[in-house]
Amino acid sequence: MDLPCTVSIIGTGSYVPEKVLTNHDLAKLVETSDEWIHSRTGMRERHIAAADQATSDLASEAATAALADAGIEADELDLLIVATLSPDMFFPSTACFVQEKIGAKNAFCYDLGAACSGFLYALDTAKNQIASGAVKTALVIGAEKMSSFIDWEDRGTCILFGDGAGAAVLQAGGEGRGIMQSAMGSDGSLADLLWTPGGGTRNPISHEMIDQRQHYLKMQGREVFKHAVVRMAEAVTEALGKNGVSSGDIKCFIPHQANIRIIDAIAKRLGIVGRVYTNVEKYANTSSAALAIALDEAARDGTIQKGDLVAMTVFGGGFTWGANVLEWSK
Numbered sequence: 001m002d003l004p005c006t007v008s009i010i011g012t013g014s015y016v017p018e019k020v021l022t023n024h025d026l027a028k029l030v031e032t033s034d035e036w037i038h039s040r041t042g043m044r045e046r047h048i049a050a051a052d053q054a055t056s057d058l059a060s061e062a063a064t065a066a067l068a069d070a071g072i073e074a075d076e077l078d079l080l081i082v083a084t085l086s087p088d089m090f091f092p093s094t095a096c097f098v099q100e101k102i103g104a105k106n107a108f109c110y111d112l113g114a115a116c117s118g119f120l121y122a123l124d125t126a127k128n129q130i131a132s133g134a135v136k137t138a139l140v141i142g143a144e145k146m147s148s149f150i151d152w153e154d155r156g157t158c159i160l161f162g163d164g165a166g167a168a169v170l171q172a173g174g175e176g177r178g179i180m181q182s183a184m185g186s187d188g189s190l191a192d193l194l195w196t197p198g199g200g201t202r203n204p205i206s207h208e209m210i211d212q213r214q215h216y217l218k219m220q221g222r223e224v225f226k227h228a229v230v231r232m233a234e235a236v237t238e239a240l241g242k243n244g245v246s247s248g249d250i251k252c253f254i255p256h257q258a259n260i261r262i263i264d265a266i267a268k269r270l271g272i273v274g275r276v277y278t279n280v281e282k283y284a285n286t287s288s289a290a291l292a293i294a295l296d297e298a299a300r301d302g303t304i305q306k307g308d309l310v311a312m313t314v315f316g317g318g319f320t321w322g323a324n325v326l327e328w329s330k
């Protein structure tokens, strides 16, 4: 049997919750200011999910939009992956809740954990499942309710994150090269620079653990910043090389939306200033949803068009990082 080798994105969607939290709102919660946050991160506001909205609710909204964009029904999906670090529950997977909500009754479903890098890792996983011939149609979602895991008393982290979800439908075939090879890497020796140390088996739920606020995200910002710049720039260079594409061929670079200064530093290193898509000002860092939302927005606002080459890159806790290249064929 000939294996289908081209896998394309046939639809995208995204969703952010209604409530907007501005830098000025944050300045009422912790000692900070709009000027401090904007000058250090490029962020102005972020969206925060309602108390009764779980990650699967955000994911299902993005999924429904992506299916409509692709023009297919949920029961045509064979595979559904949710990349998240803020699942509805430890188990079952958030993907199973999404399956039930959208009616993807023929799909097998699982979550993928690669922190903020999750959407690109999930895209690569789904692409390879399709390319192998194992499945025909896959839905990949990056979804986060970061607001549930943020310490709202820690000004070093609470200003940085937002809630949201983005999704893409993948299928075999399509014009052009589709989703090409990824370059991905991880370094577990640096896990403690960005993590949520409490609540799992290493440090189970207890009154003491909660009193110590160990169930919230902890980060050493400066260290994370340095590694993010180096790793994302390296990953893009490696992905371009693997696919025989030069930087000048790329119409649009879509990096993880963590901080405008990280994005600008990568753009300078790679000589791609002016071709980089950003929306961090509106949504802050939505972790695994960030790349997915940016891809959907870039497709919908006409930044990327049929035949364009797009390079994407991510970085997150673990550390994890990656980049890939795709030819837009919609």
Ligand code: COA
Residues within 6 Å of the ligand: 031, 032, 033, 036, 037, 040, 041, 116, 155, 156, 157, 159, 160, 219, 220, 221, 222, 223, 224, 225, 228, 258, 259, 285, 315, 316, 317
């Ligand atoms: N408002 C005002 N002051 C703040 C603040 C806030 N929200 N957060 C921290 N500060 C203070 C610090 O306490 C520190 O004060 P001190 O010098 O008196 O100790 C000072 O600002 C500088 O802190 P520092 O952490 O060195 O600032 P920075 O320039 O590195 O910016 C980050 C901090 C978090 C914005 C930046 O390091 C960053 O973006 N890192 C990457 C984070 C990231 O992207 N994580 C996710 C990756 S997926």
